[in-house]
Amino acid sequence: MIASEKCLRCPVRSTAICGGIKQKDIARLSKVVHDMKVAPGDCFLEQDEPADNYFIITSGTVTLFKLLPDGRRQVTGFADPGHFLGFANGGTYGFSAEAADCVSLCRISRRDINVLLADFRDMERRVLDLLSDELTRAQEQLLLLGRKTALERLASFLSTRTEQADAWPGYRTESARDGIVLPMNNDTIADYLGLTNETVSRMMGVLRDARIISRGGRNRVLVRDRDALDRIALGETPV
């Protein structure tokens, strides 16, 4: 899955766009793919705005969220490197996206994406796979929000994050083998899990008291008992 460094600048970028990319196509891609940097907290895609661009994250983490008119917020997911953003059914985005930390991404206009899709046959299939993955993850999150308790939600979140860190070692620093980095604060985690920041803090305390996790410095969590975490996440441990 990791492409050779030779293609374009960022391995994730070429991988995400069209897999094994040929040297002769680089020039063409460079014309339609624009690099961007976004500072933490900056919103680069807003709900209900015209969906003119697609984005592919190359580094950092992006928070995706929806808002109700009175300000209630639901974080619908986090986009990590390799993620593809910007699908919209009705011509406008259905969610907003803001950088959780320093984010690099590349932008492709709606017009150009169609050319790319037509020219790079395997790209369409890849996008289809990405969307399919994302839908599967969204459905898992529906189960979480609809039927899990606060403790189960937090355990699920930490478990999933740990899995992702396994799948993509870039997330994990060598100094903390079992540590996962949470680039978002408790407010954001709360909005993701349908809870409040107080409840997130309390449940974090419950897991810490049970020696299942421990604090590994700012923004870092050490998972000490992953089996226990997974059992809680699946509701197999009575509260």
Next chain:
Amino acid sequence: MIASEKCLRCPVRSTAICGGIKQKDIARLSKVVHDMKVAPGDCFLEQDEPADNYFIITSGTVTLFKLLPDGRRQVTGFADPGHFLGFANGGTYGFSAEAADCVSLCRISRRDINVLLADFRDMERRVLDLLSDELTRAQEQLLLLGRKTALERLASFLSTRTEQADAWPGYRTESARDGIVLPMNNDTIADYLGLTNETVSRMMGVLRDARIISRGGRNRVLVRDRDALDRIALGETPV
């Protein structure tokens, strides 16, 4: 969007698969597309089973759901005619599907779908659009489950169902212009909205007392004040 009756047996079927289908391709499609009927309550696709088939609903409504080990159930959505089921990232289905009422569908094996996708160019794009729609709807549902009250959830559900009835008039009987049909019982609605059947019943009563809806016979609801319904759905009406 409605295909001509001449293509295959079901207009929805040809539309869903590959849009304007040519006469000469019908024979080929018929070889890989198998028709099926499913009785109400029957489960034809089970979570964690090998994802060997894709399905396209041609009539009726299908309930999609996920289960926790202890039996808690979350309905992740309803698949109406034209919907495409069976995407799986890890080789197994991520959810189960059972017929809500009498359902007709066609089955395409995983092997055959790849041939179809390769041969019918516009099919891949159509599937991509369907997936994109579905993801958008899933995100809307995340907002509902994470941040809306019981009343707001039910109002959202009824509002969305009404919109769908507008978009596809087949849903609506001419005898009840504003009536929508709910082919699922309160238990299923509850599992969809992350509530209990008692709460669904109570909130239905609240909307009825407020003259926003009224009962239109079994499985049928009349929406009397759609604006009010939408305002509640968006949380713009203080409880």
Next chain:
DNA sequence: CGGATATTTGATCAGACTCAACAGCTGTGG
């Protein structure tokens, strides 16, 4: 009619929210 299933209604309970106060960390400026 009768039995099964679904819905409605009531009373009580509990998990998570709200509001409020406090602690810890970080960076800033005197």
Next chain:
DNA sequence: CCACAGCTGTTGAGTCTGATCAAATATCCG
């Protein structure tokens, strides 16, 4: 070096929404 502000996270007390449990009623269908 310390004082302080500002932000994030923690902890506590009280409240409330929706769940649970139980019973009554309604609806469907043979």
